[in-house]
Amino acid sequence: MRAAVVVFPGSNCDLDTHYVLKDLLRIETELLWYRETDLKDYDLIVLPGGFAYGDYLRAGAIARFAPVVQALVEYVERGRGLVLGICNGFQILTEAGLLPGALAPNLGRKFLCKTVKLRVENAYTPLTRLCREGELIELPIAHGEGRYVAPPETLAKLKSNRQILFTYHGENPNGSLESIAGIMDETGTVFGMMPHPERNCERLLGTGDGLKLLQGMVEEVLA
Amino acid sequence: MKEFVVRVLVEPKPELLDPQGQAVERALKELGLTTVSQTRVGKLIKFKLKAVSAQHARERVTEIAQKFLANPVIERYSVELEEL
Structure with a gap:
């Protein structure tokens, strides 16, 4: 199995994600520059957090036209492997049309940087297969544009297809529609979440809850 | 042109x-503007463009606005042209 973590100008947590995949989960993992277009060797591709292109215009708006994202559209169409967008990666995937809905500025107008509780809404997906349905996990968030919004027909589809993976538990920090924190696409191969699993993969950094999400993706590929 | x-x-x-x-x-x-309502904060993207006609310019810009300058899930846009 081979994994790639995409690096845009302005990415962050790319090295953390690389560390988790390579050193904690022992998967061959490469950092992939955003100009790359050859993705066929990878079974799992992660778009990390950060502020690609400075979030100019809208978060993810310019990054979605980067060569690697154009190649990613074809990668998804062919069903080559799994894709995970974390935070800015989630924003890029929605801008690229690979995930439904959009991420608008936080309702409270502030950039949020804190640990939140999440409820696992669907435990039968590659990302959540090591979680229990309804389980509460803790992950950090760090975003200014994390308010998930979608038109009513999209929300209805997300619900009927069980594409909602995580919701904020207790407080809804950014005003997201129905407290949505993470979703997947219809094919169950593209995943997006605002919280950062890679920042909580070891006991030293908290509960370590993020590890089982990335481990789930890896186990899905190896299964 | x-x-x-x-x-x-x-x-x-x-x-x-x-x-x-x-x-x-x-x-x-x-600040005293007590009768104000429905305030929205948006963006203005302004540029110069060479094109064979106003219609052609408008079509190209509208296409790009739809695809890039605005996100149709959360935003709407309008295009204004002024010939130099």
């Missing part, structure tokens, strides 16, 4: 809560 000044105005869709607009509106009221 003609040359145009293009202004693309992007604003949050009416159904989307605009916290920035709300904050600006509160300040406008405090």
Whole structure:
């Protein structure tokens, strides 16, 4: 199995994600520059957090036209492997049309940087297969544009297809529609979440809850 | 070739809560503009464009605005052209 973590100008947590995949989960993992277009060797591709292109215009708006994202559209169409967008990666995937809905500025107008509780809404997906349905996990968030919004027909589809993976538990920090924190696409191969699993993969950094999400993706590929 | 000044105005869709607009509106009221309502904060993207005709320019810009300058899930836009 081979994994790639995409690096845009302005990415962050790319090295953390690389560390988790390579050193904690022992998967061959490469950092992939955003100009790359050859993705066929990878079974799992992660778009990390950060502020690609400075979030100019809208978060993810310019990054979605980067060569690697154009190649990613074809990668998804062919069903080559799994894709995970974390935070800015989630924003890029929605801008690229690979995930439904959009991420608008936080309702409270502030950039949020804190640990939140999440409820696992669907435990039968590659990302959540090591979680229990309804389980509460803790992950950090760090975003200014994390308010998930979608038109009513999209929300209805997300619900009927069980594409909602995580919701904020207790407080809804950014005003997201129905407290949505993470979703997947219809094919169950593209995943997006605002919280950062890679920042909580070891006991030293908290509960370590993020590890089982990335481990789930890896186990899905190896299964 | 003609040359145009293009202004693309992007604003949050009416159904989307605009916290920035709300904050600006509160300040406008405090500054004495008490009858203000429905304040929205958007973006102006302005550039010069050479094109064979106004119609051609408008078509190209509209296509790009739809795809790139605005996110149709959360924003709406309008295109203004001014021939130089």
